[in-house]
Amino acid sequence: MTSPIDAARRPRRDALENRAGILAAAHVALAHDPRASVDAIARQAGLSRRALYGHFDDRDALVRELVAQGAARFNAVAASIDDADARVALARLAAALWNEAAHVQVLAAIALDEAHLEETATALAPLRRAVVHIVRDGQDADVLRTDVAAPTLARLVEETARTVITRIDASSPAARDLAVRAVLSIAGLSWRQADALLHEHPEIVATPEAASA
Amino acid sequence: MTSPIDAARRPRRDALENRAGILAAAHVALAHDPRASVDAIARQAGLSRRALYGHFDDRDALVRELVAQGAARFNAVAASIDDADARVALARLAAALWNEAAHVQVLAAIALDEAHLEETATALAPLRRAVVHIVRDGQDADVLRTDVAAPTLARLVEETARTVITRIDASSPAARDLAVRAVLSIAGLSWRQADALLHEHPEIVATPEAASA
DNA sequence: ATTAACTTGCACAGCAGTGTGCAAGTTATC
DNA sequence: GATAACTTGCACACTGCTGTGCAAGTTAAT
Numbered sequence: 399m400t401s402p403i404d405a406a407r408r409p410r411r412d413a414l415e416n417r418a419g420i421l422a423a424a425h426v427a428l429a430h431d432p433r434a435s436v437d438a439i440a441r442q443a444g445l446s447r448r449a450l451y452g453h454f455d456d457r458d459a460l461v462r463e464l465v466a467q468g469a470a471r472f473n474a475v476a477a478s479i480d481d482a483d484a485r486v487a488l489a490r491l492a493a494a495l496w497n498e499a500a501h502v503q504v505l506a507a508i509a510l511d512e513a514h515l516e517e518t519a520t521a522l523a524p525l526r527r528a529v530v531h532i533v534r535d536g537q538d539a540d541v542l543r544t545d546v547a548a549p550t551l552a553r554l555v556e557e558t559a560r561t562v563i564t565r566i567d568a569s570s571p572a573a574r575d576l577a578v579r580a581v582l583s584i585a586g587l588s589w590r591q592a593d594a595l596l597h598e599h600p601e602i603v604a605t606p607e608a609a610s611a
Numbered sequence: 612m613t614s615p616i617d618a619a620r621r622p623r624r625d626a627l628e629n630r631a632g633i634l635a636a637a638h639v640a641l642a643h644d645p646r647a648s649v650d651a652i653a654r655q656a657g658l659s660r661r662a663l664y665g666h667f668d669d670r671d672a673l674v675r676e677l678v679a680q681g682a683a684r685f686n687a688v689a690a691s692i693d694d695a696d697a698r699v700a701l702a703r704l705a706a707a708l709w710n711e712a713a714h715v716q717v718l719a720a721i722a723l724d725e726a727h728l729e730e731t732a733t734a735l736a737p738l739r740r741a742v743v744h745i746v747r748d749g750q751d752a753d754v755l756r757t758d759v760a761a762p763t764l765a766r767l768v769e770e771t772a773r774t775v776i777t778r779i780d781a782s783s784p785a786a787r788d789l790a791v792r793a794v795l796s797i798a799g800l801s802w803r804q805a806d807a808l809l810h811e812h813p814e815i816v817a818t819p820e821a822a823s824a
Numbered sequence: 825a826t827t828a829a830c831t832t833g834c835a836c837a838g839c840a841g842t843g844t845g846c847a848a849g850t851t852a853t854c
Numbered sequence: 855g856a857t858a859a860c861t862t863g864c865a866c867a868c869t870g871c872t873g874t875g876c877a878a879g880t881t882a883a884t
């Protein structure tokens with residue numbers, strides 16, 4: 399047993415579950431409406447508004463945690479891309495981010511709030527650096543367009559991925575394919591070149607079930 | 612002179628100017644922040660909040676007028692495109708919309724509010740129809756990508772134009788060029804094909820000053 | 825079984841916004 | 855110069871949100 403002085407009984411299991419539940423609820427609620435009220439989030443989590451304030455100091459703290467969660471996932475994705483061919487790297491990155499569509503939606507929605515603009519920017523810095531790196535490589539190897547400066551092209555790629563993932567119906571199986579093709583197109587490939595590339599690397603747009611089978 | 616019974620002196624000139632000033636102010640304020648307060652808009656117009664309510668029933672009426680104004684411009688632009696080559700038509704449309712960048716920003720910002728979603732949708736219907744029409748023609752002539760269904764491609768084109776116009780710095784002279792190239796890329800052209808097309812039709816990305824000289 | 829952790833519901837203060845009424849002032853138009 | 859149109863400033867009621875305090879209840883851990 400722990401000493402009764404500095405003991406401070408450890409947090410209850412249900413409390414931890416509730417905290418996670420709030421984050422999940424916020425995930426859903428904020429993706430739908432980035433300025434959903436604390437009450438709406440708490441309700442979605444099956445808790446009272448008052449209880450939520452027992453887990454998070456204020457609305458901002460909750461949002462910040464969501465941003466941190468999402469950014470961690472994205473940056474892990476970015477770190478996992480290591481293809482030598484920049485075109486393949488871009489395609490794989492787009493496909494991987496599509497798998498995180500739900501998180502992309504939340505982050506994109508939150509980033510629209512002036513309040514969290516620079517916060518999301520710094521959290522996503524590693525991902526942005528990875529994109530710039532891929533684009534530079536691709537331009538040096540003359541496999542990506544060179545009529546647009548690398549930083550601009552990286553931005554274009556990022557915006558295209560965000561747009562196609564968050565604004566086109568992401569439920570259909572064709573959506574991942576579309577996201578990948580859109581990114582390749584904006585990077586300078588013709589649609590036939592993109593098509594050929596995806597035939598050469600069928601695993602990029604393979605569904606997770608097929609990959610695990 | 613008019614009869615003293617149904618006379619009702621005509622509205623004062625300064626009142627008309629103020630009304631126009633409010634719309635201009637709303638244009639600026641809402642492009643910056645789609646949920647700017649009535650007070651902020653009135654201040655920007657150099658009027659009191661109270662005076663604004665003399666010109667518009669409520670905030671919604673003001674927003675609706677802005678949407679109608681912008682939609683009218685866009686639909687006029689869409690109607691003016693009559694190139695036989697779908698690629699040229701798309702390029703010209705993108706360039707023309709870039710000239711309306713300020714209006715695109717306002718409309719896009721307003722459209723983000725759930726409240727005005729279907730309103731903006733119906734107002735922009737003619738523009739959307741024009742894009743679908745161009746895309747269909749291009750696919751039939753085999754000059755645009757055919758790996759994506761026409762409605763989806765039209766949507767993709769629209770989103771790309773909106774994204775590049777509203778989210779990339781629109782002040783630099785290269786921005787119009789970028790908008791046009793992005794649209795052509797998403798439509799399936801390689802960056803070299805797009806480049807060649809723009810060299811064949813230099814007037815598309817010509818600056819208004821150069822065109823009038 | 826006891827205890828501390830947790831949740832709830834309510835009340836409260838505060839903030840920011842909307843839309844209205846009204847009296848008093850200014851100003852374009854007749 | 856008379857008059858109606860317009861603007862202003864203030865007060866007001868209302869809504870919807872945030873964050874806090876507190877008493878009372880419930881529940882997991884010890």
